Amino acid sequence: VIPLFDSDGKPPETASVVVRVAVNQAIWRTLDYAWPAALGSPARGLRVRVPLGKGNKLTPAFVVEVLTSDQAARRNLKPVAQKLDHEPQLHEPLMRLGEWISHYYLAPLGMTLAAMVPAAVGAPARQEEVVSLTGADPNLAALGTRQRRAMDHLLEASRQGIGTITLQQLRLHSGADRQTVVSLVRRGLVALASRPVVLQDTQQVPQADEPVPNEDQLAAIAAIRDKLGKGFSATLLHGVTGSGKTEVYVRLIREVVAAGRQAILLTPEIALASQTLTRLVTRLPRVAVLHSGLSAAQRAFYYQQVRDGGADVVVGARSALFAPARNLGLIIVDEEHEGSYKQDSAPRYHARDAAVMRAVIEKVPVVLGSATPSLESLYNARQGKYDLVRLPRRVRGLPMPRLEVVHLRRELQGGVVEIIGRTLTLMIAQALDRREQVILLMNRRGYASYVFCPSCGWIMGCERCSRALVFHQATRQGLCHYCDHSAELPAHCPACDKKLLLFGYGIQRIEDEIQRKFPHARVARMDSDTMTSPEQFQQVLGQFSRRELDILLGTQMVAKGLDFPGVSLVGVASADTSLAIPDFRAAERTFQLIVQVAGRAGRGATPGAVVVQTLVPQEPAIRLAQTHDYAGFAAAELPARFETGTPPATRLVRLVLRDEDASVAQLAAAGLAKELKAALGARGVRVAGPQPCGVLRMNNLYRFEILLFAQKPGVVQQWLWPRMEELSRRLEAELVADVDPLQLL
Ligand code: ADP
Ligand code: ZN
Ligand code: ZN
Numbered sequence: 001v002i003p004l005f006d007s008d009g010k011p012p013e014t015a016s017v018v019v020r021v022a023v024n025q026a027i028w029r030t031l032d033y034a035w036p037a038a039l040g041s042p043a044r045g046l047r048v049r050v051p052l053g054k055g056n057k058l059t060p061a062f063v064v065e066v067l068t069s070d071q072a073a074r075r076n077l078k079p080v081a082q083k084l085d086h087e088p089q090l091h092e093p094l095m096r097l098g099e100w101i102s103h104y105y106l107a108p109l110g111m112t113l114a115a116m117v118p119a120a121v122g123a124p125a126r127q128e129e130v131v132s133l134t135g136a137d138p139n140l141a142a143l144g145t146r147q148r149r150a151m152d153h154l155l156e157a158s159r160q161g162i163g164t165i166t167l168q169q170l171r172l173h174s175g176a177d178r179q180t181v182v183s184l185v186r187r188g189l190v191a192l193a194s195r196p197v198v199l200q201d202t203q204q205v206p207q208a209d210e211p212v213p214n215e216d217q218l219a220a221i222a223a224i225r226d227k228l229g230k231g232f233s234a235t236l237l238h239g240v241t242g243s244g245k246t247e248v249y250v251r252l253i254r255e256v257v258a259a260g261r262q263a264i265l266l267t268p269e270i271a272l273a274s275q276t277l278t279r280l281v282t283r284l285p286r287v288a289v290l291h292s293g294l295s296a297a298q299r300a301f302y303y304q305q306v307r308d309g310g311a312d313v314v315v316g317a318r319s320a321l322f323a324p325a326r327n328l329g330l331i332i333v334d335e336e337h338e339g340s341y342k343q344d345s346a347p348r349y350h351a352r353d354a355a356v357m358r359a360v361i362e363k364v365p366v367v368l369g370s371a372t373p374s375l376e377s378l379y380n381a382r383q384g385k386y387d388l389v390r391l392p393r394r395v396r397g398l399p400m401p402r403l404e405v406v407h408l409r410r411e412l413q414g415g416v417v418e419i420i421g422r423t424l425t426l427m428i429a430q431a432l433d434r435r436e437q438v439i440l441l442m443n444r445r446g447y448a449s450y451v452f453c454p455s456c457g458w459i460m461g462c463e464r465c466s467r468a469l470v471f472h473q474a475t476r477q478g479l480c481h482y483c484d485h486s487a488e489l490p491a492h493c494p495a496c497d498k499k500l501l502l503f504g505y506g507i508q509r510i511e512d513e514i515q516r517k518f519p520h521a522r523v524a525r526m527d528s529d530t531m532t533s534p535e536q537f538q539q540v541l542g543q544f545s546r547r548e549l550d551i552l553l554g555t556q557m558v559a560k561g562l563d564f565p566g567v568s569l570v571g572v573a574s575a576d577t578s579l580a581i582p583d584f585r586a587a588e589r590t591f592q593l594i595v596q597v598a599g600r601a602g603r604g605a606t607p608g609a610v611v612v613q614t615l616v617p618q619e620p621a622i623r624l625a626q627t628h629d630y631a632g633f634a635a636a637e638l639p640a641r642f643e644t645g646t647p648p649a650t651r652l653v654r655l656v657l658r659d660e661d662a663s664v665a666q667l668a669a670a671g672l673a674k675e676l677k678a679a680l681g682a683r684g685v686r687v688a689g690p691q692p693c694g695v696l697r698m699n700n701l702y703r704f705e706i707l708l709f710a711q712k713p714g715v716v717q718q719w720l721w722p723r724m725e726e727l728s729r730r731l732e733a734e735l736v737a738d739v740d741p742l743q744l745l
Contacts (some may be wrong), residue, residue, distance in 0.1 A: 017042060018077060020065040021050055022110035026346075028725035030064055030109065034077040042066050042080075045088030045095050047117070049081045058082070062090070062113045064099075089117045089307075091326060093361045100357050103721050104714065106653075106737035107347035115347055116322040120300035127194045129167040131181055133158055136188050147184055150176035154190065167192070210283070211247055211395070220389045221251050227365045228255060228329065234356055236336075236381045237369040239391030240628065241599020242398060242563075245369045248391070249332050250283055252367070257285050257312040261329025266351055268338045269317040271561040272534070274541060281315065290316030290323070293534030318343060318351040321358060328362050331355050335561060336368035336377055337592055342742045350740055352377075371599060371630075372592040375641065376740075378634055379648040401570070401601040401608030403594075403626045408574070408613045419505050420513055424571050424611045428514075432521055432550055436568035436606060440514070440553045441597045442507040443577045445527050446470035449504025451478060453493035460487070460500075466697040472529070473508045482745075483699040510573055511553055518551070526554035559597035565604025570597055575614040575622050582694060583744050584646040587621040591633050594625035645686060647740070650709040653716045654741040656693060659733035662702035666690065668733035669704035676706060679719055684711035694745040701734075 017035040019042045033050050035042045042063055052059040058081055090098065090113060098116055102109040133154050140148060153174040157165055170176055184190045213221060220237060227233040239245045253263045271277055272291040281287050288302040288311040305311045307324040314323040318341055321331075333341070333352045341351040352368060359366035368377055368386070381388045394400060404423065411421025420428070431438050450468035451460040460469050462480035469478025469487060477486045493500055511525050524540050531537050543549050547566055552558055578589045594612055602608020614622055624633040642649040657672065659665040669690035677687045686709040693703040708716045717739065720727075728735055 016077075018067040018075070019048075019063045019080065020067060021048060021061040021080070022064050022108070022113060023050065023052060023059050023061040024110045024114040025052070025059060026108055026728070027110065028108050028721075028728070031061075032067070032075070032077055034079040035066075036079050039080065039083045043088050045090040045092070047084035047089055049084065051078050051081055060084075060114060061110055063088075064095070064109065089121060089324065091324065093328075093358065094322060094324060096361050097322075097354065097358050100361075101347050101349045101354055103717055104357075105347050105349045105739045106717060106720060106724060107349075108724075112347040112349075115319075118296065118299040118303050120296035121303050129178075130164045130193055130195055131167055131170055132164045132191050132193070134189060134191050138189050143187075144183075146174075146176055146180045147187075149174045150180055150184060151189065211244065213247055213251065214244070214395060216391045216393060217244055217248055217251075217395075220248050220391055223387075223389050224248070224252055224365065224367060225255055228252070229259065230365075231363045232360050233365045234359065234380075234386040235365065235367045235389055236373055236377050236386040237367055237389050237391070238373055238630075239369065239371060240394060240400065241371045241596065242394040242603050243371070243391035244395040245334070245371075245391065246280055247395075249334065249367075249369070250280060252330060252332070253284055253313055256329040259329065261327050262306070262309075262312055262314070262325040263330040263332070264314045264320060264323055264325060264328065264355075265316075265332045265334065266320055266341070266355060267315065267317065267334045268340045268560055270537065270557050271334065272315070272317060274562055277315070285312040287311065287313045287315055288323070290314065290320045291534055292317065321351050321355050328358075328364050330364055331359050331366040333366070333368045335370055337370045337372050337374040338560070339589075339742050342740075344743065346736075348738050348741075350742075353740070372595050373630075375588060375634065375638055376648045379638065398602060399607055400628050401598055401610050403598055403610040403612060403628075405575075405612045405614060405617050405622060405626050407617050408615050411613065418513055419510055419573055419613070420517065420571075421613055424573075424613060425517060427569055427609065427611055428518065428551070428571065431569040432518060434568070434606075437544070437547065437549070437564060437566040438551045438569045438571065439558050439562075439564075439567050439597065439600050440510070440551060440571045440573060441556070441558055441593075442505075442510045442553065442573040443555050443593065444506045444574070445481065445529060445555060446479065446506035447473040447508035447512075448502035448506060450502075451489060451500050452503055453496060453498055454501055455498040456493060456496040458493050458495040460489070463487075464697070464700045465695060467695055470506065471502055473512070474529075482695060505574070507553065507555060514551060514553065521550045522548065523551045523553060524549050526552060526557050528555070528557075531557065556593060559593055559600070562600050563603055564600065567601055567603065568606045568608055570601040570608065570610045572597060572610070572612040575612050575625075576616060579616065579619060579621065584641070584644065585742070587619075587637060588633075590619075590621040591625050591637075594622065595628055595630070598625070598628070645709050650686070650711060651713045651716075652739075652741060653708040653710065653720075654738045654744065655706045655708070656703050656736040656738070657690070657705075657731065657733040658698075658701040658703045658736065660700060660702070662697075665702045665704050665733040668731045668735075669706060672727070672731065672735075673706045676708065680708065680710075680716065683715050683719075685709065685715055698745075704733075 018032055019035045020030045020032050022030050044063055046063045048061050048063060049058045050061050098113045102112040138151055181192055185192050224235055237245060256263045269292060288306050290302055306314055314320050333355050336352045343349055356366050380386045406421055406423045408421055411423060412418055428438055448471040451471050460478050462469055462485050464485050465480055465482045467482055469480055472479050476489055479486045507527055514523055526540055544552050545564055572594060575594055579586050598610040601610050620636050657665045657669040673687060673690045688707040690704045690706050693705045710716050
């Protein structure tokens, strides 16, 4: 082996150092580049830019390997153009996690690694202005009112031992603007300086009302605490709604931080806006909260704080899993059953499963919490892969809310266009009379499911998708929920000129009905059409918690993790919305949704009631949700999955072939399916299809799918990954791979 470097450590002029990089493109191969000596020494995990293709377009990439001189010999390689960081952004455990995600989820490595680092990371650190007293004796009488107020505040702060405060804080508390401060600087009373922004310790003095963990919580904490610092372990924390799982998380995180390590808490995006979480954050040491409302610069700031050890705890949605904590001690995934943990564009990873893998790599414990664990996690627990810890009761001896399932057909008067039946109407009226709050779930956006002509059967469809447009009231337009295309509602049927009708119910129609029936109630609607920013969530949830709202009407957004003691009634307008979708998880989703939303009721002094409206009251998912019978549901559903050979009995990989030309997509799918059957049939993989996707045409592309049900994880990937590059080039249609898919449309 020829040494790459001379004994003084510098690369000799002639030495050619070669790096292998993964580019942020749909390219599956890694590529080799010469490493110019001027860039210092290369390292795995560094971000660079490399010239790519004939045009030598500068393309972001990650160094994944520094080659030895043997491997690097005798080649005429293009040189790396730029180095983007001094130190690798991704340290070894995250590089390994990225490699696992790339292989397991069938995504190009460069794209996967790029998705793990916020784009703005590496920009110069943000600066903030800070103010401190110089110690000069102030002649307060000589100052103007504003100057005086600013000085009062600074003096008070310094009496409390705080020597320096940010200009922003000073402005907030005393109303002093920059000009006021500058005038105080001129008087020699204060100094104004600039420093890199650091994360403030938000932890407040332990509050008097901090809950004392009950017996169940103590047992759960003890069981998991035992595993801290002892390598990898996975625990499924199955706690009924209102059992105080958050308290268990808080205590565990504190232990981890006290031992000098960092913790990551993943939550669904919506939970980040809830008060529970805000309260939680004030009870933990230096927390970086990562959510979708952050600017690129803020995101990068938190990222750097975590990497440099300036944050002890990271709380965030999906991508917080990639927080560069270098001293990790614990990962917690709250509401582990949540579908939003699955990313729906490449890399299509599931943050819960990737969290377990990160815990394996980092040799730390991971805790998955839920009131309705996914059957995947339950099955893992039954297999002995996860330890099961339970919180079977609600805190403070609160009863589980009582569920009443009502048959909608018997509840409505014939001929009346309504969806809030007699029972639910009456109970809402009673709750409002008692000044209690109501949460109402309708898990379907829009006003009406579609617009049609009763005379000739014409349906207003999307011109880009094989789906009907959903009628939206506010815009009086049809909107496609698959591609966002919208169209004006025609005055008459474009085919026969007759009158058009609306069919089906969406949340907006229910909002109308509520306003008609309870004109004095203060109602807010919470769905992805009204909630377009995280601030809006926070605002509505704030109003609801201050009791400035009586009824919170929403899609599945209102089912998640909300804790409002004023809510005595929860109504499910239609339990059937998710049952109708052709998906082997339809029953599981329905059960989870009902149990979760029901869990929002009765968290305060008054016991909670829940009314579930349905057209199919005998459906097991609904019957079992009525008694919060998770065990019963699992006992019925899990064997059914084994009978049909669907997850978690098997591992599913879904391949979609799409093209503007239907026959091109279909032919490509048929050819690939044949190939897969020949190659994988003998390895315990059942190949189903090709068949048209549930939504045949989406966004102008025709789609055909192949479903691969494997007995063992990884079998399909092992065969497919090394062939993705070649297949993508050879197949006429675009190939999309989704491993452990949650959406089967
Ligand atoms: P879960 O996530 O299990 O549904 P939460 O963690 O939201 O439940 O807790 C529900 C409520 O109970 C919160 O308001 C919390 O502050 C409170 N709480 C938690 N533990 C206790 C306890 N041991 N005693 C009294 N109240 C508690
Ligand atoms: Zn017509
Ligand atoms: Zn569309």
